[in-house]
Amino acid sequence: MTSLTPPPPYTQEELKTLYPSNLELQLVQVLLRHGERSPVSARFQNAGLPAFWPYCSAVRQLKSAVLDRHTNQFNTLEWKRRLETFGRNDEPVLAAGPAGEVDGVCEMGMLTDKGRETTFDLGSRLRTLYVDQLRFLPPVLLNADGLYLRATPIPRALESVQETFTGLYPAHTRAPAFPAPPILTRAPGDETLFPNDSNCRRFAALSRAFARRAAERWNETDDMAYLTKLLGKWMPEESQRVAVDSRPRLSGIMDTINSTLAHGPETRLPKEFYDPKAREIIDKIGVEEWFAGYRESQEYRTLGIGGLLGDVVGRMVGSAESSTADGEYEVAGKLETSIMKKGAGATPIRFGLSGCHDTTLAAVLASLGAYENAKWPPYTSHIAIEMFRKADTTNKPASTQKEGATTGNSVDAAKPGWFSSVFSSARTKPGNSPPGIGRKQTGELSAAERAKLNSYYVRIRYNDQVVTVPGCKAPGKHLEGDESFCTLEAFKAIVDKFVPRNWKQQCRADVQGPAFPTKPEPAGY
Numbered sequence: 352m353t354s355l356t357p358p359p360p361y362t363q364e365e366l367k368t369l370y371p372s373n374l375e376l377q378l379v380q381v382l383l384r385h386g387e388r389s390p391v392s393a394r395f396q397n398a399g400l401p402a403f404w405p406y407c408s409a410v411r412q413l414k415s416a417v418l419d420r421h422t423n424q425f426n427t428l429e430w431k432r433r434l435e436t437f438g439r440n441d442e443p444v445l446a447a448g449p450a451g452e453v454d455g456v457c458e459m460g461m462l463t464d465k466g467r468e469t470t471f472d473l474g475s476r477l478r479t480l481y482v483d484q485l486r487f488l489p490p491v492l493l494n495a496d497g498l499y500l501r502a503t504p505i506p507r508a509l510e511s512v513q514e515t516f517t518g519l520y521p522a523h524t525r526a527p528a529f530p531a532p533p534i535l536t537r538a539p540g541d542e543t544l545f546p547n548d549s550n551c552r553r554f555a556a557l558s559r560a561f562a563r564r565a566a567e568r569w570n571e572t573d574d575m576a577y578l579t580k581l582l583g584k585w586m587p588e589e590s591q592r593v594a595v596d597s598r599p600r601l602s603g604i605m606d607t608i609n610s611t612l613a614h615g616p617e618t619r620l621p622k623e624f625y626d627p628k629a630r631e632i633i634d635k636i637g638v639e640e641w642f643a644g645y646r647e648s649q650e651y652r653t654l655g656i657g658g659l660l661g662d663v664v665g666r667m668v669g670s671a672e673s674s675t676a677d678g679e680y681e682v683a684g685k686l687e688t689s690i691m692k693k694g695a696g697a698t699p700i701r702f703g704l705s706g707c708h709d710t711t712l713a714a715v716l717a718s719l720g721a722y723e724n725a726k727w728p729p730y731t732s733h734i735a736i737e738m739f740r741k742a743d744t745t746n747k748p749a750s751t752q753k754e755g756a757t758t759g760n761s762v763d764a765a766k767p768g769w770f771s772s773v774f775s776s777a778r779t780k781p782g783n784s785p786p787g788i789g790r791k792q793t794g795e796l797s798a799a800e801r802a803k804l805n806s807y808y809v810r811i812r813y814n815d816q817v818v819t820v821p822g823c824k825a826p827g828k829h830l831e832g833d834e835s836f837c838t839l840e841a842f843k844a845i846v847d848k849f850v851p852r853n854w855k856q857q858c859r860a861d862v863q864g865p866a867f868p869t870k871p872e873p874a875g876y
Contacts, residue, residue, distance in 0.1 A: 386466025405448030474518020495532030499678035502706035512706035543658030551858035560866030645717035661850035665789030720875015
């Protein structure tokens, strides 16, 4: 519910079970929740909680690119940020921490020093697994051509990606001339890396309907009465009542509890807020309010997280096809120039890292039917979506033929059919869709296109624990003897059912229509 306690590294025996010798790892995509942060709103000052927290040392040492008109060159301006707020009479005053600190003060919802530490440590754990133990990624990185990095527009998500990447590849493991890696972001109106109710009216309507249902189910229960008895004295005087839809909402109370638990004693609430039974109740109701829709409604899944999972599957299919749709299209340089000069094409993507939020991780797991009886995702939680191929596959894709490409070595473009496929993909221009069948519905694939998915498997680990998609348990839809390894075709077919065809158009359609499905639409099938 708050900070994650990571498990120890896998033992050699565990690795043998998790990564069987008859499968070869080809692509890893990690979705990570940002690290610990300050609350997104100032709450419970009447309970003695300071509005501003002094846990953000990064703002003491900021750097910005500035253009020097004398030289027409960009330089770096070093500066520190101080936060200003309203005084008692609306005069400007400096925001100060509990001991009067004016430097290192966090904005609302800002990644704290603790959050930077835990996301860096996540990168170190990923390095232990994928570099040291599995030797899937190179120990020294000459460039980031084989990496796909992305973050939401929320600063704490971007900063968490940067910290995790630094833990994965600390400075001493990057070449002296290591070029700046691209990190992809989107405009808020295009963002699908989290459930975007602010820019999807239909999804906002669905979210409100499921929240109202949660309020109707829980507001008059003994559980809510227990919370009111415990915490009501700190609620606004007009009600002094805790409810799903109170002010602050129950989810807002949870946000402040979790944020305070993750940090020091200077920013703690009264002990009643940390009552174990109360926290259990709050977590249970919060998970239902926010995530039940993904378990129950295909439309909810489609508008809330379908775009992201469509992207994830599209990159896996692109990797299987050896096309730039594996994510290379977004991060590559000038491919045509590279081909003309070197007779070589794009570096395949082997590892992706996307900075997102608790609502992303829970939405992904719930939409795949893998979130039953789960708790709210702690800070720095992550989902690793791993794609494997049968080790005895004879027609190996470019990503294994060119394993040294990630470290900057030359690429063997002489394999049959390889150069022609890369050359055609190289002509994909920005603004045009990358090639491939990733977004084509499984039911529309030809026999030849389906064959491209053969011998590939998908496995999901959430906070280092394997989770299983229920629709993959049927015979023929998983690796023989292990239901957690879903065939790529079966996994794609499950996700295809809720990938939007036109997300923005669907977000504007039928806004006032019924919110709940007329018949069961269980997730994960």
